[in-house]
Amino acid sequence: MTAAPPPISPSGSGPRAGRPAPPYADTVQGTLRGAHEQGVAVFRGIPYAAAPVGARRFRAPEPPERWEGVREAVDFGPTAPKRPYAPPLDRLLPDPEVPGDGCLNLNVWTPSPARTGLPVLVWIHGGSLLHGSSAVPLYDGAAFARDGVVCVSVNYRLGIEGFGVFPDAPANRGLLDQLAALGWVRDNIAAFGGDPDLVTVCGESAGAICIGALLAAPRSRGLFRRAVLQSGVPSAVSVAAGRRTTGLIARRLGVAATARALAAVGPAALLAAQTEVTGGGSPLTGGHAFRIVVDGDLLPRDPDAALRDGAASGVGLLMGANTEEYRLWFVPSGLTERLSRTKLRLALLKFRVPGATARTYRANRPGATPGELLGALATDLLLRVPLNRLADARGAAPAATHLYEFGWPSPVLRLGACHGLEIGFVFDNLAGPDAVALAGEDAPQELADAMHAAWIRFAATGDPGWPAWDASRPVMRFGPGTPELVRAPRDDELRGWPPYR
Template sequence: MTVLPHRITGPVPLVSTVDGVVRGTLEQGVAVFRGIPYAAAPTGPRRFRAPEPAEPWEGVREAVAFGPTAPKRPYSPPLDELLPDPEVAGDGCLNLNVWTPSPARTGLPVLVWIHGGALLHGSSAVELYDGAPFARDGVILVSVNYRLGIEGFGVLPDAPANRGLLDQLAALEWVRRNIAAFGGDPRQVTLCGESAGAVCIAALLAAPRAEGLFRRAVLQSGAPAALSPEAGRRTTELIAERLGVAATAAALATVEPAELLAAQSAVTSGGTPLTGGNSFQIVVDGELLPRDPAEALRAGAAAGVDLLMGSNSEEYRLWFVPSGLTERLSRLQLRLALLKFRVPRATVRTYRANRPAATPGELLGALATDLLLRVPLNRVADARGDGSGRTYLYEFGWPSPVRRLGACHALEIGFVFDTLDRPDTVALTGADAPQELADAMHAAWVRFAATGDPGWPSWNASRPVMVFGPGAPEVLCAPRDDELRGWAPYRRTS
């Protein structure tokens, strides 16, 4: 870190970036810089463009508060009580935050956090994403805002696709240019994200333009996925139709953000990542993404990048339990859903035998979780088994007592960040979550960012998985492999 000779009431961290000097705050031995712009505000003519360089500034810029969040709406009830999603007003949503140890050090590993939220919600201002515990343990944490919804991922004929991904790419380029001034090593960058953030990272792993910007990657509860532009355009067209305008950037740019958000919410409400519905997805645009990320990774893309991947044992319960779907779904509805997903009958029998007391909703949730997460992540790990890059798998299994959520989606984040005491975390975990499990999980992420080895065997023929909870962390070989073998797309032969 470049600490300039400046004092007010005590040590004040200042850093000289390529765009100008920023002044942060010193918080319990951690220097924190919030709301630093990494690109120009995406407003006016820039609203649907690729990100453009930030405007340099004179003097010292205060970096003491989170920057504006991307235009979005809160989660719908009851998820709004479980997933707080703060909104910070303003136009310059392309900003990031940095937590770094103080006194200044050099050559530190860097973890860049990409938040989740179905490409519709979320921001770097969420309380449980506090980077102080990582900085305390010698890893610089950078968290990033990016455009969401139709402005970030709408498919338009007169605008570049995947604009939110392009934002993330611009943030990584900012890190490469500036992180040494904060004490970081630009050659030791780990990209880490959860849910939609992990899906974005899988796409960046397959994007030639991202090569060399990060050395390692963590995918939490998100697998490689993308649509064709034709399929991805459907949600954009429905929103434009509701607004009575053409599905073009030029036409949508005339719509006020609040009106656009209202139409977006109306079109995308009612679906979930497991049950489907109108949503925004990454698309194979032929430019940033020349091919489907899953195919690219299985074919050897990002061969030199170490991967840490995993999911939670009961991902589905975040959406199925609060909504009552676990009890409401009938056997007939289950049968129709299984036909839609083309689940083999033998596979259903295996899952049912392993869960004799499961309701139809719980059985569907377990099947959908594995189809969308465990199966594709295992396939990527298998494809990388030739030694092209170290690959590690984990499963998070500690069950939350809150609202019978169990080991649901997003529950692991507070353990990874070691922020169990934050109200945002307690909303999901309850007040008595095991600190020793957070100690183990956070330490594994720190080790991975620093060395590329989280502390258990890399993927091999025995298929080791580190299982975090419900008891002490332990490595299991090929857990629930009888279920994985039943999926036709998986076809494990070993």
């Protein structure tokens, strides 16, 4: 971050008397002027790639253009084309929309006065690869900057524009966008006081799944030193499987399932068809969705298998999930009460849950409804089991692995320790409206202090403050109550799942 020169902006305005001069930063593309907010400097809407419109709509990201003079960087940039969450989740998960074409932009929060050599945390948002943006208020990075970490939040292409699979366009374009953003961080973050060799990439849900893929992608080497996976595991599908959702959308529109044909469809019509095809499912109940694919280029093989075989063994990992992830989808929809014992048995058969495993879960949860039992099993099958197994596989890795569990139960709508609830604690943003929507007005600040401090320590040193994973299986449990280290929590349940084949 540079000292303020005489302002030379299109408006010609300068700092008002009695107020500090706005912060400036000199990037490869040109000079930015940000703002002082909450005691830190913030720069928003910075383009890290050219606008993905016209001929660029389904291409890999291309470098942004340079600009002359000083570019204002106070407001959030455009968000990727998307639709709001469907009811009732729209009330719990605000998803702002900022119009415009240049959605490949990012934001930076950094300490003020300026410092140098600081750790950097790059946030990749979740949203099932369909929703979300860096403009979500919950992701405000001021608390990280306040505590000495440069925070960067990133937009990337979503839905069919980011993850549709075509024969005439590169796959995993949303991932390519994230790589371009990380390349921008490498080349420019020193101008904001950050150390490009001390970058931690962090994400939740689909953001964590993306990070799992980035860890396994050879092109990401050297772009980050550490990674945080919150409520998401490394996973990908074949190109053939990835094409199914794209094909269904093209069929609804009456066009060929090619990038060339879909490029002629307007964004509104494309989003409408996308919503019709992908609506009605969830990460736990399934349905048509967009997935990362093993394309043989960016991703040579399945990321989970690659990481268990030693890929990214030199990258430190912090991973975990929430105790009752399922409740975000099951409770508002009424599935916890509506699911019958017969449907539970059918679901157990579909997911090949061993009978002894189901009995263990039932015995550990006396009084649970069939929906609650299915939710607990699904949460562990999709998140906790693969995270534990990845940690086991990295036992001899040169970089440490740390696991956590978030267990504080929200009183809002009986959501409990549901999916996404921990984000407000990690960002120390409990007073924000979207945090209150999930956690209520009396969420424990002391738990946010502890969790936020752990993420700060991990970004700075690689040690969040508890022992690394080993044969004793240490897990830091954040709530209910005071954070505590637990060894091998609920191992009787984990041992009931069949091993990898």
